Amino acid sequence: EPEVTQTPSHQVTQMGQEVILRCVPISNHLYFYWYRQILGQKVEFLVSFYNNEISEKSEIFDDQFSVERPDGSNFTLKIRSTKLEDSAMYFCASSGQVINYGYTFGSGTRLTVV
Amino acid sequence: DAKTTQPNSMESNEEEPVHLPCNHSTISGTDYIHWYRQLPSQGPEYVIHGLTSNVNNRMASLAIAEDRKSSTLILHRATLRDAAVYYCILRDGGVTGNQFYFGTGTSLTVIP
Numbered sequence: 001e002p003e004v005t006q007t008p009s010h011q012v013t014q015m016g017q018e019v020i021l022r023c024v025p026i027s028n029h030l031y032f033y034w035y036r037q038i039l040g041q042k043v044e045f046l047v048s049f050y051n052n053e054i055s056e057k058s059e060i061f062d063d064q065f066s067v068e069r070p071d072g073s074n075f076t077l078k079i080r081s082t083k084l085e086d087s088a089m090y091f092c093a094s095s096g097q098v099i100n101y102g103y104t105f106g107s108g109t110r111l112t113v114v
Numbered sequence: 115d116a117k118t119t120q121p122n123s124m125e126s127n128e129e130e131p132v133h134l135p136c137n138h139s140t141i142s143g144t145d146y147i148h149w150y151r152q153l154p155s156q157g158p159e160y161v162i163h164g165l166t167s168n169v170n171n172r173m174a175s176l177a178i179a180e181d182r183k184s185s186t187l188i189l190h191r192a193t194l195r196d197a198a199v200y201y202c203i204l205r206d207g208g209v210t211g212n213q214f215y216f217g218t219g220t221s222l223t224v225i226p
Contacts, residue, residue: 105157
């Protein structure tokens, strides 16, 4: 069964550093998403991406964050100047073109900011 | 997006059926009902979705009330691997690629 692959599985970074979280969505999917989950809290939407541009973003997704699809396969989330409160699981997801197709989520990257 | 209400937690004995309820009294005509689950330390996983009719797949069944104000996810024989948080989510079918709003879900404990 096709999978969404995320790397690394765990990233530790110092406060103030930049991190890039990487995702390889399912190859024929067209919609891409980032969600995050702070330990013990809800899964929160960050951003959706379609046709090489952001289609929707939440209040969490401020200027500190950016997304990019640098080639035909990767989808990245960059967090500039990380803060302690950015520590969370970050999930990438993708979905197909059919309206109301379900998402496929990756297994996540655990980001720890120290 | 319309809200859903689920019990915080439920328990089931292994190999018995589990009925996970969800109320969505403010559902609109274009809202699809989606169920996802999240196993410990993993990303959410698609389970099933439907609009009006009951749905079955290899993982579960979805029973939708006639007025669509509630639905029930049915796991026919719970296994220990089904222990997870189950999320009932409404998503507007008139919009492609829009986000899912995850609530707190129902934490299912399966007792051996």
